[in-house]
Amino acid sequence: MTRTDPEALAFAQHDHGACAADALDYARGVCEQQGLRLTPVRERVLQLLLESHNALGAYDLLEKLKADGLGSQPPVAYRALEFLVAHGFAHKIERLNAFVACSRTHSGHSPAFMICRQCHQVAEAHATLASGKLGQAAKSIGFKIEKTVIEAEGLCPACQGSGA
Amino acid sequence: MTRTDPEALAFAQHDHGACAADALDYARGVCEQQGLRLTPVRERVLQLLLESHNALGAYDLLEKLKADGLGSQPPVAYRALEFLVAHGFAHKIERLNAFVACSRTHSGHSPAFMICRQCHQVAEAHATLASGKLGQAAKSIGFKIEKTVIEAEGLCPACQGSGA
DNA sequence: TAATGTTATGTTATAATATTACATCTCCAG
DNA sequence: CTGGAGATGTAATATTATAACATAACATTA
Numbered sequence: 001m002t003r004t005d006p007e008a009l010a011f012a013q014h015d016h017g018a019c020a021a022d023a024l025d026y027a028r029g030v031c032e033q034q035g036l037r038l039t040p041v042r043e044r045v046l047q048l049l050l051e052s053h054n055a056l057g058a059y060d061l062l063e064k065l066k067a068d069g070l071g072s073q074p075p076v077a078y079r080a081l082e083f084l085v086a087h088g089f090a091h092k093i094e095r096l097n098a099f100v101a102c103s104r105t106h107s108g109h110s111p112a113f114m115i116c117r118q119c120h121q122v123a124e125a126h127a128t129l130a131s132g133k134l135g136q137a138a139k140s141i142g143f144k145i146e147k148t149v150i151e152a153e154g155l156c157p158a159c160q161g162s163g164a
Numbered sequence: 165m166t167r168t169d170p171e172a173l174a175f176a177q178h179d180h181g182a183c184a185a186d187a188l189d190y191a192r193g194v195c196e197q198q199g200l201r202l203t204p205v206r207e208r209v210l211q212l213l214l215e216s217h218n219a220l221g222a223y224d225l226l227e228k229l230k231a232d233g234l235g236s237q238p239p240v241a242y243r244a245l246e247f248l249v250a251h252g253f254a255h256k257i258e259r260l261n262a263f264v265a266c267s268r269t270h271s272g273h274s275p276a277f278m279i280c281r282q283c284h285q286v287a288e289a290h291a292t293l294a295s296g297k298l299g300q301a302a303k304s305i306g307f308k309i310e311k312t313v314i315e316a317e318g319l320c321p322a323c324q325g326s327g328a
Numbered sequence: 329t330a331a332t333g334t335t336a337t338g339t340t341a342t343a344a345t346a347t348t349a350c351a352t353c354t355c356c357a358g
Numbered sequence: 359c360t361g362g363a364g365a366t367g368t369a370a371t372a373t374t375a376t377a378a379c380a381t382a383a384c385a386t387t388a
Contacts, residue, residue, distance in 0.1 A: 011305055037384090039336070058374070073339055078375065083336095094258040095313050097345095097374060112298045114307045125301035132296035134276045137289035141175055142321035143278045145282055149259050151313040152298060157306035200353070201355095203365065238366055242346065247365095261345060261374090 008124035010053040010103075011114075011148065011156045012152050020050035027089050036087060045080040046101060049090055053121045055098035093122060095151045100124065112150035118159035173267055174217040174287035175278075175320045185212035187265065193220040193254050200251060205234050209244040210265060213254055217285045219262035257286060259315045264288065282323035 024047055031038040038046075048064055049056060058077040066072040081099055084090035090099050091111055103124045104111070112127035127150050128135070138145050173183070188211055195202040202210075212228055213220060222241040230236040245263055248254035254263050255275055267288045268275070274289035291314050292299070302309050 011307065037336080039383095041337075050317070071338060073337095074375065075339085075377090076337070079336080094315070114298075114302060114305075114309070116307075117310070123305070123307070125298055127297050133291050134278075134314060137276070138278060138316060138318075139217055139289070141278075142324070143175065143280075143287070143316070144319045144324055145278070145316045146281070146318040147316070148313040149313060149317070150298060151258070152302060152307070152309045152311070153313070154302075154310040155308045160308055161307070201365080227367080235367060237366095238346065239348090240366070256365075308370085 006094070010121050011116075011158070016051075016053075020047070020101075023050050023103070030089075031087075033088075036083075036105060041065065041076060042080045042083050044068060044070060045077065046084055046089055049084075049099060049101035050144070053100075053123075055093045055096045055100045055115075055122050057096075057098045061099075093151060094149050095153060096122075110148050110150070113152065114156070115153045116156035116159055117153055118155055118162075121156060123156070174285050175280075175322070180215075183219035184211070187214050187267070194253075197252075200247075200301075205229065205240060205284035206244045206247050208234060208277075209241065210248055210253055213263060217264075217287075219257045219260045219264045219279075219284070220287050221260075221262045225263075247302060255288070257315060258313050259317060260286075274312050274314070276318070277316065279315060279317045280323055280327075281317055282319055285320060287320070295317075 024043070027046055028038055028043075030036070039093050044065060045061055048061055058074065058081060061081070062069065062077040064075060064076060070076065081090065081092075085092055085099070088102055088104075090101050091113070093113055093115065095115060100113070100122050102111070104126070110127050112125045114123045114125065116122075127148065135145070136150075138141075188207070191210055192202055192207075194200070196296070208229060209225055212225055222238065222245060225245070226236065226238060226241040229240060234240065245254065245256075248265075249256055249263070251265055252268075254265050255277070256263050257277055257279065259279060264277070264286050266275070268290070274291050276289045278287045278289065280286070291312065298312075299308075
């Protein structure tokens, strides 16, 4: 149940099948430890997210759930996503109204994302809770940060080469 | 056409009518200089955004435009917003799917926002293009950042007091 | 095991956000 | 005054998300 935790895995070469399988095992372990129920719908949604380095929309997921004989109505997907996000197994990419599996091994982080506008892959990095200047500004005016959304849009290394 | 540019104006006491009027004058000046057409719809949308320290959704704006005898269909609002965002007079808050007037005086900045989950006011701060760690991570893997979304959600000073 | 409470799922309906497509109008350059 | 570009008006529709309620699965304990 240990996992490596490199920066920006999505944009690097790796054995993706193994990476997804490991992550799923890891999630199962965490759920067992914490008494969380990784039900079939939830597990399948996580698996689908893990299989993709692209962010997936709720309706993309829903189609695949339907194909599996699981629920076919929006709340099914949204509820599974809510669970996964609440417990840190997935994140919502606000810019895209879509979701990615979390690629971290420790909880309590504040994630940051790099979104390639060309190939639509999304890589997760770590940010300090209140990244530099924003943290300062918040502190100086007395704003209490509870959650941060930090997303960078641009071109990944591969897409910069291929005539973007 | 000069404007002050304090941090997080929204959460501070100020003469809001004057602040909005100044900002509108400023925008008019910029448009004239740059040959941009601040048409009635666009100007009215900017004015509406400036009058509110809350983010406004496209349909909120649309209702008000309708009341003014301007267009009443979604594209009217979205087009005005597109113009305002493209030219830096407004920003979209991705977390809220809503829009705020820009409170800056110089272009080319990368804005950051503090969103109060209680009173829903939104304050704009400045961030360095690639705030700290994210910039580092991007650089190290060769991701080219074109745009950043940096939004912090939490409690503003006033709402921390009032039994949040 | 039956009764009960809680959590998760299924399903219908609808709300909220956003875009496409096309017709019309306005303004300015020529 | 006319042609073209940009802006607006409008209808239709796509996409994203939630509310509300019925049913099913699971856990506890009487």
